[in-house]
Amino acid sequence: MIPQSFRYHRAETVDEALRLLRQEPDAKILAGGHSLLPLMKLRLARPRLVIDIGRIAELSRVEVSRDRVVLGAMARYYQVASHEALAQVAPIMREAIAVIADPQVRHRGTVGGSAVHADPTADLAAVFLATDAEFVVRGSQGERRIAAQEWYVAPMMAALGADEMLCRIEWPLPLPAQQGYLKFPHPASGYALAGVAVLLSRAADGRVDAVHVAVTGAGDLPFRAESAEKALAGQWLEPRVIAAAAEQGAADGQYRDDGPYSAAYRQNLVRVMIQRALLKVSESST
């Protein structure tokens, strides 16, 4: 299978990529290519110009400072997963990336590509939502920051303009220390039928201090299960409390019948997965 002909330009800088993006309305940014190239081979995407950002050094950095994590949009999965300082402050990244596809895909795919592709079954969508990631995009008007909750606007559509690029993904530290990602993969595609990210911290007496729960895969869009968070606030994590929170959190999603998986099945799966993820994280050490 061969993509339709296109012009190719390897951008040396972000500004150069942005200039090309403005000049050619029918252009696509190429990062890891593991969502774009399959679409181009199927001719579901037929850009006239492909702008390769793979060699722009500033986009590949991974930085962990005292109060911030900065992931360049072009940071590849394997690179992020093997970053020791990041694993100290955000172990959930390593855990979630480990269950994305296979080693070959993880050698090419990028965190920014996952974010911009905005597949509602992408594993990192749940992680970005649960960690309150900030997406820093650049366009002709300069940079702006978009909160994760505003990012996933529609299936396969992120909140960045046609002439904008994602430059980096950031989040403030510290994050709640107990973290985990649990995935129920689709048996054929391996994408998440449901994936749940949980971040948790507890007060000295064991009650929930902060808890973030986000869900990918099952719903029309990835979402924060805010009702679950509310139900857990200030509580001891007893099985009864967790079960009730999972039930309420699952109801926060919008589901529809799709293939063999009914909306009711999807919501129930999310309930079970939130429950399991909360149990797993509450039993983990920090």
Add this chain to the structure above:
Amino acid sequence: MAEERVAIQLIVNGRAVRGQVEPRMLLAYYLRDELGLTGTHVGCDTSQCGACTVLLDGLAVKSCTVLAVQADGCHVTTVEGLAEDGQPHPVQQAFQEEHGLQCGFCTPGALMLSAWLVDHHPQADEAAIREALDGLICRCTGYENIVRAIQRAQALRQETAEPLAGRAQGGVSR
């Protein structure tokens, strides 16, 4: 649309090659059709099966999902270049000893993925090996002998204690 061609230069199996390629040329086809390196197989052509796996700067990638222009300036190793100084790579010897193949169609990809694993994660346990084999669909073997072959290759690697100097770093997260 006019068919633009782009000059590329890469090192394939230790040999410098130059070419003029259409941007849409995939690395798998460049290797097979332009360089005649037909050891790299195209199975699914949809990024699923891993038969087309090669090493790009030392990392296992699916060459049906990489443009030749993206490999410009990089080192590519195909199954033809896996032997080191005329000696079969440990995975080649181990696949033979442990019967890690049947029809052989997936084998070039299986060898390249295994070579990456053995060279970068020499301590990978059975669970990690099986996890990595997520990147390879073999219709014949049922994987048991492939797993055994990789474990044998790890042992062979250790016997020769070949240093990894000069190889690019890559990692799975376990």
